[in-house]
Amino acid sequence: MLDFIKKYQTALMAGVLLFSLGAGVLLNNQLRHLRESEAFYRWLLAAAVNERLFQENEDPSEDALFFARCTALAEKFPSFSPSDKVDGLSMIGSIAKNYENDKRLWFFAESDLAKEERAEFLQLAKKQKLQFATDIEYAEAQAGGVNIFNLFFGFRKVAANLVWLEVDRYWHQGNVYRMQTLMRTCVALDPQFVEAYLVGAWHLSYNATAQMQDTPWPQREWNAKYGQCLGEKERFYYYGVDFLREGIRRNPRNYKLYFDLGFGIYKQKLEDYPNAVKYLSEAIRLPHDRWVPRQLFLCQELNGQYGDALEGWKDYVERYPGSMTAVEVAPRFIMRNEGMLYEKEARTLRKKAKESTDPAEAEELRAQAENYWKKARDTWNALDDPYGEGRKLMMDALDLREEGRYLEAIATLDKARWDTGALFEEFSSLIMEIKLEAHIPLSVSEKKALLRESEVGLCSGMPDEERQRRLKSAESIESTFQ
Amino acid sequence: MTFLSSVFGGPWCIAVYTYREGIRRKLLIGFLILSLFVIFGSSFISSFLDPSAETDIDLKLIKDICVTAIAIFGALITVYISASVVPAEMETKVIYTVLSKPVRRVQYLLGKFLGIQLIILVNLLLMGGLFFIALYMRQGIMPTLLLWSIFLTYFEFLIISAFTFAVSCAATSPLVPTLGGLFIYITANLTEYLKDVEHRAGQTGQFFDNLIGKIASALYSILPNLQNFSIKMQIVNGQPNDPPTDVLIPWLVLYSLVYALAGFACAYLVFRRKEV
Numbered sequence: 001m002l003d004f005i006k007k008y009q010t011a012l013m014a015g016v017l018l019f020s021l022g023a024g025v026l027l028n029n030q031l032r033h034l035r036e037s038e039a040f041y042r043w044l045l046a047a048a049v050n051e052r053l054f055q056e057n058e059d060p061s062e063d064a065l066f067f068a069r070c071t072a073l074a075e076k077f078p079s080f081s082p083s084d085k086v087d088g089l090s091m092i093g094s095i096a097k098n099y100e101n102d103k104r105l106w107f108f109a110e111s112d113l114a115k116e117e118r119a120e121f122l123q124l125a126k127k128q129k130l131q132f133a134t135d136i137e138y139a140e141a142q143a144g145g146v147n148i149f150n151l152f153f154g155f156r157k158v159a160a161n162l163v164w165l166e167v168d169r170y171w172h173q174g175n176v177y178r179m180q181t182l183m184r185t186c187v188a189l190d191p192q193f194v195e196a197y198l199v200g201a202w203h204l205s206y207n208a209t210a211q212m213q214d215t216p217w218p219q220r221e222w223n224a225k226y227g228q229c230l231g232e233k234e235r236f237y238y239y240g241v242d243f244l245r246e247g248i249r250r251n252p253r254n255y256k257l258y259f260d261l262g263f264g265i266y267k268q269k270l271e272d273y274p275n276a277v278k279y280l281s282e283a284i285r286l287p288h289d290r291w292v293p294r295q296l297f298l299c300q301e302l303n304g305q306y307g308d309a310l311e312g313w314k315d316y317v318e319r320y321p322g323s324m325t326a327v328e329v330a331p332r333f334i335m336r337n338e339g340m341l342y343e344k345e346a347r348t349l350r351k352k353a354k355e356s357t358d359p360a361e362a363e364e365l366r367a368q369a370e371n372y373w374k375k376a377r378d379t380w381n382a383l384d385d386p387y388g389e390g391r392k393l394m395m396d397a398l399d400l401r402e403e404g405r406y407l408e409a410i411a412t413l414d415k416a417r418w419d420t421g422a423l424f425e426e427f428s429s430l431i432m433e434i435k436l437e438a439h440i441p442l443s444v445s446e447k448k449a450l451l452r453e454s455e456v457g458l459c460s461g462m463p464d465e466e467r468q469r470r471l472k473s474a475e476s477i478e479s480t481f482q
Numbered sequence: 483m484t485f486l487s488s489v490f491g492g493p494w495c496i497a498v499y500t501y502r503e504g505i506r507r508k509l510l511i512g513f514l515i516l517s518l519f520v521i522f523g524s525s526f527i528s529s530f531l532d533p534s535a536e537t538d539i540d541l542k543l544i545k546d547i548c549v550t551a552i553a554i555f556g557a558l559i560t561v562y563i564s565a566s567v568v569p570a571e572m573e574t575k576v577i578y579t580v581l582s583k584p585v586r587r588v589q590y591l592l593g594k595f596l597g598i599q600l601i602i603l604v605n606l607l608l609m610g611g612l613f614f615i616a617l618y619m620r621q622g623i624m625p626t627l628l629l630w631s632i633f634l635t636y637f638e639f640l641i642i643s644a645f646t647f648a649v650s651c652a653a654t655s656p657l658v659p660t661l662g663g664l665f666i667y668i669t670a671n672l673t674e675y676l677k678d679v680e681h682r683a684g685q686t687g688q689f690f691d692n693l694i695g696k697i698a699s700a701l702y703s704i705l706p707n708l709q710n711f712s713i714k715m716q717i718v719n720g721q722p723n724d725p726p727t728d729v730l731i732p733w734l735v736l737y738s739l740v741y742a743l744a745g746f747a748c749a750y751l752v753f754r755r756k757e758v
Contacts, residue, residue, distance in 0.1 A: 009588055010754055017747035020740050025703045027737045031710050034733060038726035106725035137712065142677070155553070157546045157715050164539065165530050192719055195539040253721050 037110035039138040040118045046132040046249040048096035062129045135191040160190030176208045197247030205240030209233045222461035229459035258283035263295045273303035310337035335383045342376035390420030406438035492585045493593035500597025517555035521548050545718045548613040560639040561663030564646035566656035631718040637738035638711040644745025651753040676702035706741045
């Protein structure tokens with residue numbers, strides 16, 4: 001054999017060269033297929049996140065139309081079954097909801113079934129018609145010409161880092177507007193620069209607005225995208241929201257982005273608890289740090305989802321039994337949510353008892369309500385902190401209200417709201433409710449507070465329909481002042 | 483066993499000799515020290531950032547700078563060493579002594595090529611090791627994704643080194659193959675442009691344009707595309723268990739081995755009738 005090799009080694013080597021070049025061609029094709037599939041897969045993930053979380057796009061964009069076609073095709077994919085489907089979501093949206101399904105989605109993206117869609121995706125990406133494909137490296141490279149992908153000779157991430165150092169410099173100079181533009185350049189260079197999204201959104205929502213006053217309503221302008229009247233300060237919050245949303249589309253499997261959006265902006269800045277719960281719930285679906293669920297339970301409580309918060313805290317204690325949070329913090333929150341659930345149940349039963357026409361049934365309901373009321377009081381007693389004390393005073397006030405002793409109820413609540421700062425808003429609203437019920441005149445500030453979201457909430461650029469709705473609501477509230 | 487030792491025994495001795503000789507080169511040591519300085523210096527990058535913001539940005543900066551430093555200095559080391567090993571032996575006439583021994587040219591080339599790979603691997607391990615320690619000290623957990631990135635970087639260098647080695651076998655001095663190696667590195671990173679040429683050439687419908695388009699298409703299929711290895715930058719900051727990345731890595735390894743084989747075969751075909 002050695003002799004044979006020695007004799008024909010030139011021919012053998014030429015054969016090896018031809019074979020390896022042939023194999024190289026095949027492998028080039030295979031790698032091209034994989035990279036095309038990767039670009040398609042990343043676009044599918046981005047479009048699925050958009051469908052699930054940010055359905056603000058009213059106009060059917062090219063992305064949405066193409067995604068609908070891909071979704072129709074996905075229904076035929078053998079490894080996806082109807083049981084995978086989640087209500088209100090397409091097949092791909094349902095699959096992409098769980099990160100453990102990423103492999104299945106990848107198999108779909110690279111399958112022969114999706115061959116035509118993959119080719120169409122590349123065509124659309126080449127023409128730069130797909131909004132969510134503009135930063136997917138391979139798709140970008142296919143667009144040809146001089147684009148960011150080709151610049152920096154593959155070292156664009158380093159360029160992004162250098163741009164970030166400039167962002168930091170502008171921030172220290174207080175040059176917020178320039179900083180914002182550079183931040184966009186930075187994430188265009190490196191769409192996976194998660195920290196840039198996090199710190200950028202923090203700068204926009206917290207630091208840039210720190211020295212700003214709340215914009216007076218007459219100076220605000222209507223923002224159609226968010227359906228809100230926004231001034232300069234409020235716009236910065238939403239710049240932060242948009243920036244994080246962009247980051248989520250590009251990095252849908254990073255919990256930090258969901259967390260910062262839900263907790264950092266929606267909870268802390270906008271006090272929009274439903275959205276806070278929505279994004280924090282997404283964060284805990286991904287591999288996350290231990291403190292993430294705790295913030296979700298807090299937001300669930302603030303959003304009135306006491307049952308969910310209670311279950312969450314109990315589950316947390318079971319998971320991390322020896323941790324300081326499980327020993328010192330969780331029991332208080334478990335009691336708080338239990339107390340709130342009892343209160344809620346008691347109020348519902350009292351309401352039902354009032355509405356009931358059958359005296360026996362009403363009596364039965366009242367007895368049940370009293371039972372829950374007592375359980376709530378016991379819980380607040382056991383809690384033994386300012387929050388529990390505040391709730392007890394509120395229960396006293398509600399008992400007085402039941403008896404028709406409105407002035408005493410208001411006085412009790414007034415004391416309670418100053419003693420327990422965390423409950424100030426809730427008790428103030430309750431005072432106004434009792435005053436309206438008892439036909440006691442509201443103070444000027446109370447009237448303004450009631451009108452804030454209606455008459456005073458008018459701003460320029462607001463659609464007529466919205467303006468009329470708010471005016472009508474203002475009229476109806478004003479009529480109760482008489 | 484005897485067959486294996488007769489075929490690979492000689493090349494292995496040459497490889498070890500090449501490694502010992504190559505690792506002592508001053509320019510190589512210079513590149514290595516420079517890269518180690520950059521990797522070490524990257525740890526101070528956080529001094530440019532806002533100290534009040536407790537973020538992982540400095541970590542990301544270190545990762546990107548180090549991966550880039552390894553890619554650039556590693557490529558320079560690869561090109562320099564692959565381009566200079568054979569021509570340097572011709573200049574010093576050591577090759578005559580070696581080839582006068584019972585060593586076939588293919589064995590000689592195999593030994594030289596393996597020696598080059600040893601040098602590249604040792605340099606890469608030194609740079610990667612320092613980077614690994616720097617990251618471990620900063621984040622406190624083993625940066626395992628970094629290992630994948632360094633692993634892929636080696637296979638990228640394998641392609642560059644194979645073709646530079648082939649060029650060096652045709653040359654008598656290291657200068658031309660060094661320039662050739664740099665050219666290979668740059669063009670192999672720009673292979674993606676050929677696709678663009680193919681698209682644009684077909685637009686006029688003229689014969690010559692169509693011909694250029696076809697040539698571009700053929701070259702695009704045959705030439706190695708180093709942009710395929712760009713995921714090494716993506717991996718180091720990415721998430722674990724990313725399905726496309728997991729699938730791409732084994733294919734990239736195979737891709738690299740196939741082109742290394744092609745480069746080596748070219749080197750042999752060039753060298754076999756060379757008058758030495």
